[in-house]
Amino acid sequence: MADAKFKIGDRVKVRKAYPLGHIRTPYYIRGLSGTIERICGAFPNPEELAQMRDGLPPVPLYRVRFLQKDVWPDYSGAANDTIDIEIFQHWLDAA
Amino acid sequence: MSEPGKYQPYSYFQLMEISLRELLVEKGMLTEDAIRAEVQAMRGRTPERGAKVVARAWVDPAFKKSLLENGTKAVEDFGLEIPGLKLVVVENTADVHNVIVCTLCSCYPRMLLGIPPDWYKSRNYRSRMVREPRAVLGEFGLSLDDKTTIRVHDSTADMRYIVLPRRPAGTEGWSEEKLASIVSRDCMIGVAVPAVSPNTR
Amino acid sequence: MGGLPAGRVERTEHDYAEWERRVDAMAVLLMGHKITVDERRRHIEQIPPADYDRLSYYEKWIVSLGQALIQRGVITSDELGRKIEEVRGRG
Numbered sequence: 001m002a003d004a005k006f007k008i009g010d011r012v013k014v015r016k017a018y019p020l021g022h023i024r025t026p027y028y029i030r031g032l033s034g035t036i037e038r039i040c041g042a043f044p045n046p047e048e049l050a051q052m053r054d055g056l057p058p059v060p061l062y063r064v065r066f067l068q069k070d071v072w073p074d075y076s077g078a079a080n081d082t083i084d085i086e087i088f089q090h091w092l093d094a095a
Numbered sequence: 096m097s098e099p100g101k102y103q104p105y106s107y108f109q110l111m112e113i114s115l116r117e118l119l120v121e122k123g124m125l126t127e128d129a130i131r132a133e134v135q136a137m138r139g140r141t142p143e144r145g146a147k148v149v150a151r152a153w154v155d156p157a158f159k160k161s162l163l164e165n166g167t168k169a170v171e172d173f174g175l176e177i178p179g180l181k182l183v184v185v186e187n188t189a190d191v192h193n194v195i196v197c198t199l200c201s202c203y204p205r206m207l208l209g210i211p212p213d214w215y216k217s218r219n220y221r222s223r224m225v226r227e228p229r230a231v232l233g234e235f236g237l238s239l240d241d242k243t244t245i246r247v248h249d250s251t252a253d254m255r256y257i258v259l260p261r262r263p264a265g266t267e268g269w270s271e272e273k274l275a276s277i278v279s280r281d282c283m284i285g286v287a288v289p290a291v292s293p294n295t296r
Numbered sequence: 297m298g299g300l301p302a303g304r305v306e307r308t309e310h311d312y313a314e315w316e317r318r319v320d321a322m323a324v325l326l327m328g329h330k331i332t333v334d335e336r337r338r339h340i341e342q343i344p345p346a347d348y349d350r351l352s353y354y355e356k357w358i359v360s361l362g363q364a365l366i367q368r369g370v371i372t373s374d375e376l377g378r379k380i381e382e383v384r385g386r387g
Contacts, residue, residue, distance in 0.1 A: 116322060
């Protein structure tokens with residue numbers, strides 16, 4: 001994919017932003033850092049599709065892996081437990 | 096919801112369903128036949144389809160490899176129609192247990208497994224599975240020690256997930272059909288693991 | 297919604313009613329008319345919180361489909377209102 005900014009293994013940080021409209025980046029992950037686990041492909045932007053626009057050009061979508069203990073201050077499971085979330089490129093900065 | 100034999104008038108939402116359907120047909124956007132056909136097709140999509148995929152992956156290492164690389168292509172090549180489904184298959188191992196949730200709504204690999212159960216769509220499952228997976232799995236009767244890493248997958252965008260559970264001991268030499276019979280929907284969501292019960296001996 | 301405090305997961309399941317299956321079928325078929333799952337979800341998210349909790353899954357879906365069709369001008373509120381009363385009157 002020509003315009004994929006990140007590759008597998010890169011550390012990325014999810015932007016902190018709280019816009020209106022339909023957003024597919026969960027609140028609980030905004031501002032946190034993880035690692036690119038997989039490049040899923042490029043897809044029309046769901047924020048735009050939700051508003052009856054075509055969402056093009058397609059936006060690269062990544063699976064980003066986070067350690068649960070980095071996400072939840074009171075996480076009581078194993079240190080290696082992870083959560084994988086699909087996040088669109090425009091929500092990610094290099095960490 | 097209603098006592099047998101007792102007349103229940105349509106709810107406001109049932110009236111809305113009828114009304115929207117009739118308006119859409121009147122305007123030529125949909126036909127009753129197409130709606131009926133889709134309902135039938137949906138009835139045919141059951142977790143047994145996913146179970147067949149799992150059973151095949153258990154007996155055929157090349158299929159398993161291609162399934163983990165590109166779930167959609169592998170399942171289509173296997174002969175199952177899954178229009179529009181972008182499938183990612185995540186594998187349970189001796190050290191890793193996977194579980195699927197959609198915190199934002201109720202994304203689920205419907206084309207492969209059918210309609211998700213009520214609890215998967217519930218506020219409680221969606222809120223807690225990301226934050227305290229071990230506790231929620233415990234409520235489902237699945238207890239995993241700290242040596243097992245739990246990976247929660249929140250399907251927030253276009254991909255849909257199933258878990259490829261581990262093949263249990265005691266199933267050596269089983270046919271694919273028999274293997275598929277112990278793979279429940281809950282195993283493919285990740286809230287259960289396949290078990291060899293006395294009945295399946 | 298992820299991470300908010302919540303109670304035990306009630307492992308309820310129900311066999312879906314025909315009208316619910318039809319809602320699902322219509323949602324699938326309307327994707328061919330460009331009503332995306334994202335658009336439907338936006339309409340569901342716009343349901344007021346009290347109703348969101350009160351309405352069942354498919355009740356929310358039918359509301360979301362109705363809102364999408366009105367916003368797109370496929371139907372008008374007036375048409376929908378009149379049709380609902382006409383269907384109700386059939387008894």
